[in-house]
Amino acid sequence: MTMRGPHFTQALRFGAGAAGSVNRMLRRVFDGGMRPQPATDGSAAPSLTLDGVSAGYAGQPAIEQVSGHFAPGTLTAIIGPNGAGKSTLLNVLAGLMHPQSGSVRIEGAEPASIGTLPQATAIERAYPISALEFAALGRWREFGAFGTPPYELLPEVMAALQTVGLPDKATVPISDLSVGQFRRLLFARLIVQRARLVLLDEPFAAVDAQTTEDLLAVLRGWHEAGRTVIAVLHDIGQVRDMFPLALLLNRRVIAWDATATVLAPDTLAAAGMASARYDPRAGQLRLVPG
Amino acid sequence: MRALLLEPFWTYGFMRTALVACLGLALANAPIGVLLLQRRMSLTADVLSHAVMPGAALGFLVAGYSVLALSLGGILAGVLVALLASAAMRFDTERSEAPLAVLYLMSLAAGVLLVSLRGSNIDLMHVLFGTVLAIDTRALVFIALVATVTLLSLAAIWRPLAVEGFDPLFLRAIGAGGTVFRGVFLLLVVLCLVAGFQAFGTLLAVGPVLLPAIAARCWTRTLHIQVVLAGLFGVLASVAGLLASFHLNLPSGPAIVLAGGALYGFSLMAAPLGRHASIPILQPAE
Numbered sequence: 001m002t003m004r005g006p007h008f009t010q011a012l013r014f015g016a017g018a019a020g021s022v023n024r025m026l027r028r029v030f031d032g033g034m035r036p037q038p039a040t041d042g043s044a045a046p047s048l049t050l051d052g053v054s055a056g057y058a059g060q061p062a063i064e065q066v067s068g069h070f071a072p073g074t075l076t077a078i079i080g081p082n083g084a085g086k087s088t089l090l091n092v093l094a095g096l097m098h099p100q101s102g103s104v105r106i107e108g109a110e111p112a113s114i115g116t117l118p119q120a121t122a123i124e125r126a127y128p129i130s131a132l133e134f135a136a137l138g139r140w141r142e143f144g145a146f147g148t149p150p151y152e153l154l155p156e157v158m159a160a161l162q163t164v165g166l167p168d169k170a171t172v173p174i175s176d177l178s179v180g181q182f183r184r185l186l187f188a189r190l191i192v193q194r195a196r197l198v199l200l201d202e203p204f205a206a207v208d209a210q211t212t213e214d215l216l217a218v219l220r221g222w223h224e225a226g227r228t229v230i231a232v233l234h235d236i237g238q239v240r241d242m243f244p245l246a247l248l249l250n251r252r253v254i255a256w257d258a259t260a261t262v263l264a265p266d267t268l269a270a271a272g273m274a275s276a277r278y279d280p281r282a283g284q285l286r287l288v289p290g
Numbered sequence: 291m292r293a294l295l296l297e298p299f300w301t302y303g304f305m306r307t308a309l310v311a312c313l314g315l316a317l318a319n320a321p322i323g324v325l326l327l328q329r330r331m332s333l334t335a336d337v338l339s340h341a342v343m344p345g346a347a348l349g350f351l352v353a354g355y356s357v358l359a360l361s362l363g364g365i366l367a368g369v370l371v372a373l374l375a376s377a378a379m380r381f382d383t384e385r386s387e388a389p390l391a392v393l394y395l396m397s398l399a400a401g402v403l404l405v406s407l408r409g410s411n412i413d414l415m416h417v418l419f420g421t422v423l424a425i426d427t428r429a430l431v432f433i434a435l436v437a438t439v440t441l442l443s444l445a446a447i448w449r450p451l452a453v454e455g456f457d458p459l460f461l462r463a464i465g466a467g468g469t470v471f472r473g474v475f476l477l478l479v480v481l482c483l484v485a486g487f488q489a490f491g492t493l494l495a496v497g498p499v500l501l502p503a504i505a506a507r508c509w510t511r512t513l514h515i516q517v518v519l520a521g522l523f524g525v526l527a528s529v530a531g532l533l534a535s536f537h538l539n540l541p542s543g544p545a546i547v548l549a550g551g552a553l554y555g556f557s558l559m560a561a562p563l564g565r566h567a568s569i570p571i572l573q574p575a576e
Binding site for chain 1: 446452463464465511
């Protein structure tokens with residue numbers, strides 16, 4: 001897994017004519033039927049519709065009967081107390097988990113243009129790969145499992161690293177990056193992927209304030225570019241300031257509306273929650289059942 | 291010196307055959323071992339090597355010491371257990387390695403039982419520990435075939451395997467498969483273990499797969515250099531083990547595995563990453 005210099009890449013290109021058909025065949029067999037395709041930016045943003053979705057482990061669903069609609073181009077925060085099923089819901093949206101019942105319909109996005117940021121613990125950080133190579137993987141759907149990352153991708157990947165504030169880390173192995181820098185790198189890969197639907201699970205957990213601020217700016221950029229963005233968050237301050245829509249989850253949908261409405265005491269009372277205490281110091285939302 | 295190092299291979303045909311067999315195995319085992327370690331699958335490899343045993347034992351019951359029967363039985367049993375293992379891991383919500391341990395013990399027990407049905411204690415020793423020096427031309431051809439298939443397949447799917455190894459969710463999330471690559475990789479692991487089974491037996495076949503790779507990991511973090519080093523270490527351990535077994539009249543398989551272990555010990559002391567390689571690399575704090 002290396003991205004090589006221009007000479008090597010071009011040499012491979014010249015040889016690619018004969019190998020092209022073999023390559024195409026391999027892709028059909030291995031790449032999950034994926035065809036190499038250029039990433040497009042312009043088309044309409046995707047929308048998601050959930051219909052009675054329950055998911056989780058057998059016998060003990062983490063979420064139950066979740067129904068609703070994420071409209072194209074919206075920016076939604078999923079909030080709720082610990083164990084509310086937020087991550088489960090996000091994994092179901094990302095297709096990483098199958099619902100036990102109900103259905104998720106995604107319009108306007110094939111799996112390759114869904115950018116998912118699961119909780120970062122899943123990634124083996126000791127793996128010897130540079131930040132540049134890691135970010136370039138975002139465009140996997142273009143070169144597939146058997147192609148070489150095209151050399152033309154380089155400026156775009158460098159620009160993405162610049163955007164997330166890692167312009168001088170291109171050649172650094174990912175094991176040498178700090179937690180915050182690695183989170184920046186994950187955002188760079190999402191940028192390179194040109195994802196039209198972005199799903200983030202606690203993207204700012206355990207990250208310093210400066211990194212959070214910079215990455216929130218990236219997120220705002222995605223929203224302004226008309227992409228559909230859904231993020232699981234626990235910092236209610238961020239949600240209030242940045243997210244027009246909020247989905248309050250506690251195994252079921254408690255409220256799903258404009259953020260101000262969702263966080264209003266009336267909504268919470270109507271939903272059977274006696275109070276929602278927002279502790280500004282911890283930035284935590286605590287729900288107390290009535 | 292010459293008598294010590296060259297004479298045995300020069301004079302005796304069986305030593306030459308054994309050497310070629312070990313070299314072929316070392317080539318195939320190097321990338322497989324490195325990838326297994328990178329994916330933290332050394333226990334899985336252990337299980338698969340034992341899984342080969344009941345199949346090979348069935349082959350032995352039917353056809354005696356036939357390379358074809360032993361290998362075919364071994365491959366089928368290995369694939370079956372690989373499938374069972376992934377199913378068991380999926381059903382076990384604890385995400386523990388317990389199902390693997392169950393499969394490992396059951397395979398070993400079933401294998402010993404099957405061999406004892408007809409074979410003698412010598413047959414059992416043969417199945418458990420192998421005999422490098424009794425390898426014939428057919429076994430040699432099989433090893434060469436496995437090495438070729440392994441190296442060519444890995445060359446083709448190296449990138450997705452590597453990516454799937456350190457970020458399994460990424461390929462799944464963008465809908466680019468991942469499961470297929472893992473399946474092919476497991477099949478290659480089984481093939482290599484079956485090829486090694488003739489020489490090292492079911493208990494030691496994992497040795498030449500893992501030990502050179504573990505030693506190589508002490509020297510560098512870069513994956514393809516690890517593969518080259520693991521190949522070199524594998525060859526070195528084979529030569530050293532075979533010579534030791536010739537001069538000191540030791541069983542060859544264990545001698546080669548011990549030589550591999552000694553190489554790891556040396557790497558641990560001498561290599562720059564040595565003492566850190568076996569523990570997870572610490573994440574720099576914020």
